Amino acid sequence: MLQYLLSHAGHLLSGADGRCFVTPEQVAALATEALYPVAEGIGLAVVAEPPADFAVPLELRAQLAQADQGGYELFARGAQLAVWHDQHRFCGRCGTPLRHHDADLAKQCPACGLTLYPRISPCIIVLVVKGEQALLAHNARFAGRWFSTLAGFVESGESVERAVAREVQEEVGIEIANVRYFRSQPWPFPHSLMLGFFADYAAGELTPDGVEIDEAGWFSRDALPDLPPPFSISRQLIEAWMAGPV
Ligand SMILES: [Zn+2]
Structure with missing residues (x-):
């Protein structure tokens, strides 16, 4: 490895000066719990105690917002491995x-042999289109008054296509058709894989569920509300639709 990210207690660390990487020599001087490969020449060192000059939790959203594609995947993978290492310490079968x-x-259990791989949770995220308008919704958990695409976790035993239809039905009460794939994005908050889709409106009246979604509407390209940050796949879905037919 040429350089390392550091993590402790499920968080990536940075220096007080904003540095994100340390050298192999610096890692060798630390007590490490684990070393993982992250990208070519870059590893993750999980440390038992953060070094005094490198103990600031990394601002992951800010880091992802300014990263290029390679940098995004590097930090997303490092963050997901850090969380996985922290949350999977004991065998789920025998303890x-x-x-x-x-x-x-x-990781593997030395007693019963159970093998555990890094946790990845598939999520669908979908922009529903109706003529010249698109469906955007305000999530009750959002801190600000911005609108986004609909999203939700794929359930056990469920196809991704079924999850798209179910989430839209549950969150805003409408039926959709023509579900089509856009692209995917690792989303390390904390261990999601976002699977992006477009879909067409088919039937029903918009009825926000009042729990997850407190407001939803059909928006035209020339009258959009505040949108999610540019690095998010939600924003990329919206921008692809703004650019032309999807
Ligand atoms: Zn076991």
């Missing part, structure tokens, strides 16, 4: 402390 897997990027 024995886990060890590193000999061959894979995984």
